[in-house]
Amino acid sequence: MIEVNNLNFSYTKNPFIEDMNFIVQSGEIFGFLGPSGAGKSTIQKILTGLITTYKGNVKVNNIEVKRHDSSFYENIGVDFEFPSLYEKLTSRENMVFFSSLYKKRQDIDTLLESVGLLKDADKKVSDFSKGMKSRLNFIKALVHDPQLLFLDEPTAGLDPSNSRRMKDIILQQKAMGKTILLTTHNMYDATELCDHVAFIADGKLRALDTPRNLIMSRGAAKVSYTYMCNGKEVRNEALLNSIGNDNMLQKLMQENKLLSIHSSEPTLNDIFVELTGRALQ
């Protein structure tokens, strides 16, 4: 679906995106993870054809992006970080307008219903809350039923329930066979949603793997447990690969005296810091 070979690009004379290579398979959710200014949005702009002055090869749907024509956009949908909607038009009018720009069109009411906005279809966008605007902006990227979706910080600024709703919709789109590129600095979203994540820092690709492999490759997994001793709660740790040698843990388990037990894998943020020396958030 997407093939990037030896990509180089800079806004200035100093190097920025350098020698980047990756492949995004059809039907997967691929996440770009990195702090602000790392180059995530620049890569998205290159992939969506907004920047064409790059060096190297970038193929999206088998089309070299720098040579794309307007039909290139019939099969990609972009959800920008900030809403891009006509505020004085209703949500339905916005959807009708944007869908009229494409050859293929989805049913507007079905899309509005999918994000719980059908009852607000005739309300002006300026009267919408931030969460409602984000949901509307998201389905605006789906009006032409694209196979490839670019989502830029789709849960940024949303409350937990709207964030959950947005993530469920993203997973629904994946289940429908869509390929999704997610740009985020939220490690929890990336861990939950992505099949592969690419760590980006200072315009360079620092790591690329599945979230699970990245986490497990740091091994290390420890187990921490708590129990009561002389009226106080005590916390112990044991390495996962030698857990059988922890006599205290064995004893507590046999006596059913464990208060809590957790494995403690590193988070993507821990791994990011280890690889780049910078934090995600």
Place this chain on the structure above:
Amino acid sequence: MRTKSLLIGDIRFQFKYGFYFLYAVFTILYIAILYMLPGRWREQAAIIMIFTDPAAMGLFFMGAIILFEKGERVLNSIAISPVKPYEYVISKLTSIAIISTAAAVLIGLGGRVISNYIYFILGVFLGSCLFSCIGIILAVNIKTLNQFIVATIPAEIIISLPAIAWLFGFKPLWLILHPGVCVIELCQNGENAFLAMFILAFWTFFAAVYAWRKVRKSFKSLGGIKL
């Protein structure tokens, strides 16, 4: 087909954002003023009203439309859609020119100044497109309404002064090369109206090509590159 969709979208946008209301208010006001004026002043007053409002308002309205679209980040969504920059420009010019021409015809009828409908409609339509092109050219590089208003002052002077001078009798033939003068000549069905039609069409085409290039650059600059 896509240009038609854009045009319908633009007309809906202009209606919702109150542009049609403004045109209606100005048209009614101007017709009322024309009826109050003495007969001998009416023709020149009507031509000035048509030139400065339905025709030239395109400059301000186009600037406002582009600034609204920038402010609401709608241009980002249009730039990553199949819309081509020339379709965007054609739709914008046509949408403003339609309402401008309708308003001008009503004022023209009110002032009883239309002696040749074809020249009159062509003059206002092309003049409106020309002013709108200037509005686009100025607005794509500007961020605030204040900056835009300041930028329009020299454009307004350059276009309006020779045209007003022509209307009040300063008529050296070379001045017919000026696009504003062409609008006046066509609206008045002057003796050089036929020539003015071609000159105005040339200027409008030239301005539209320049506006298209600016919009194309502007779409690209949404990617963050300075071109």
